[in-house]
Amino acid sequence: MKCQRCDKRATFHITELTGANGHKEIHLCEVCISSYLHDPASNKATSGTIQNVGPQAFKMAQTAEELAELDQKCCPVCGMAFYEFRQAGRLGCPHDYVCFERELEPLLGSIHGKTRHTGKTPRLGRVTTEAQTQLIRLRREMHEAVQCEDYERAGRLRDQIRRLEEQC
Numbered sequence: 001m002k003c004q005r006c007d008k009r010a011t012f013h014i015t016e017l018t019g020a021n022g023h024k025e026i027h028l029c030e031v032c033i034s035s036y037l038h039d040p041a042s043n044k045a046t047s048g049t050i051q052n053v054g055p056q057a058f059k060m061a062q063t064a065e066e067l068a069e070l071d072q073k074c075c076p077v078c079g080m081a082f083y084e085f086r087q088a089g090r091l092g093c094p095h096d097y098v099c100f101e102r103e104l105e106p107l108l109g110s111i112h113g114k115t116r117h118t119g120k121t122p123r124l125g126r127v128t129t130e131a132q133t134q135l136i137r138l139r140r141e142m143h144e145a146v147q148c149e150d151y152e153r154a155g156r157l158r159d160q161i162r163r164l165e166e167q168c
Contacts, residue, residue, distance in 0.1 A: 003029035030064040075099045093136040094129045
């Protein structure tokens with residue numbers, strides 16, 4: 001979704017209550033949210049509510065900068081960016097839990113109530129995390145080799161993947 005003030009990608013989505021059963025949706029990027037929160041005069045319809053935000057406005061702008069920086073962070077194993085996780089809601093590999101641990105821990109705590117697995121695990125067909133990580137890394141390398149038209153290397157990687165899958 002695009003920002004309503006410019007053509008950048010909107011990362012902040014605000015729903016304001018405008019009166020009796022009415023609401024207004026606002027979609028803004030990191031740059032425009034700062035001016036929106038710091039300049040209530042330009043938002044005549046919402047100036048009463050924006051003035052009450054005060055200290056939160058600075059914190060939100062700071063969070064927007066941190067979020068933009070965090071979106072660039074990528075997993076070294078599967079190559080997934082944190083932005084992709086935020087969009088899809090799914091991680092790319094088990095190593096993502098380690099790579100994005102600081103960001104995921106509060107989220108997992110609020111969703112599940114705990115940050116450590118306490119349930120059952122399957123007895124049969126259990127694939128180790130290391131093997132899963134290795135498979136993901138090899139598949140990514142094979143895809144890159146195909147993109148670079150290095151078919152010999154892609155074939156060797158395919159064979160490694162098959163051997164590893166047979167072991168699991």
